Amino acid sequence: MNCLFDLDGVLVDTAKYHYIAWRNLAKRLGFDFTEQDNERLKGVSRMASLEILLEVGGLTDKFTNEEKEQMAAEKNAEYVRLITQMTPEEILPGARDFLTALRAAGIGVALGSASKNAQTILDRLQLTSLFDVIIDGTKVSKAKPDPEVFLKGAEALGAQPSDCCVFEDAAAGIEAARRGGMHCIGIGNPSVLSHADFCVDALADMTVDRLKQLFC
Numbered sequence: 001m002n003c004l005f006d007l008d009g010v011l012v013d014t015a016k017y018h019y020i021a022w023r024n025l026a027k028r029l030g031f032d033f034t035e036q037d038n039e040r041l042k043g044v045s046r047m048a049s050l051e052i053l054l055e056v057g058g059l060t061d062k063f064t065n066e067e068k069e070q071m072a073a074e075k076n077a078e079y080v081r082l083i084t085q086m087t088p089e090e091i092l093p094g095a096r097d098f099l100t101a102l103r104a105a106g107i108g109v110a111l112g113s114a115s116k117n118a119q120t121i122l123d124r125l126q127l128t129s130l131f132d133v134i135i136d137g138t139k140v141s142k143a144k145p146d147p148e149v150f151l152k153g154a155e156a157l158g159a160q161p162s163d164c165c166v167f168e169d170a171a172a173g174i175e176a177a178r179r180g181g182m183h184c185i186g187i188g189n190p191s192v193l194s195h196a197d198f199c200v201d202a203l204a205d206m207t208v209d210r211l212k213q214l215f216c
């Protein structure tokens, strides 16, 4: 068995920082962007997130691609300012212990994240050394629910997809794992993550024994 982890919402709650930066962009454009709107951005790539934000503001098709690239760059500059202040205390409950236990058990560990900022976040959290493989938004061309990010992770681990388990908090990520032929554990609300094999509230609920009982 090998394990592939989404980052945002699984190992750390970066959604609050994405929200601050997207809400400020919406403010500059003259509309309100609520926390409920922000839920729609989980697991969604940066440019697809911008399209959702513009739709919320009734501004679809109002900007050129160049203007959109500029807005996404502004948002990202603010987001990067926020995440570079992060500390290891922000690692979600149980995540570090579970990653450490997997490695001690000789289980391959990969990151499979849509974020182009994943390496910065892992470094800030001091988690980089716990991963055998890191596949992030800089290494893929197709966003989740396409399985590319997880298939590349499995390949780099030297594992068959059927011998991999993905940990995901977003419906698009669960679908990506499924389409890649992998097992999948949802982190969060089972009604949102209904296509997962199994759901837990947090990685604090996971142990190596439980993983083996489920899939080995």
Ligand code: BG6
Pocket (backbone or CB within 6 Å): 007, 008, 018, 041, 042, 043, 044, 045, 046, 049, 076, 113, 114, 115, 116, 117, 118, 137
């Ligand atoms: C995902 C987040 O992990 O990464 C999304 O859930 C985010 O909300 C996406 O849009 C892309 O992140 P970034 O850091 O490349 O803008």
Ligand code: MG
Pocket (backbone or CB within 6 Å): 006, 007, 008, 009, 010, 042, 043, 168, 169, 170, 173
């Ligand atoms: Mg996520």
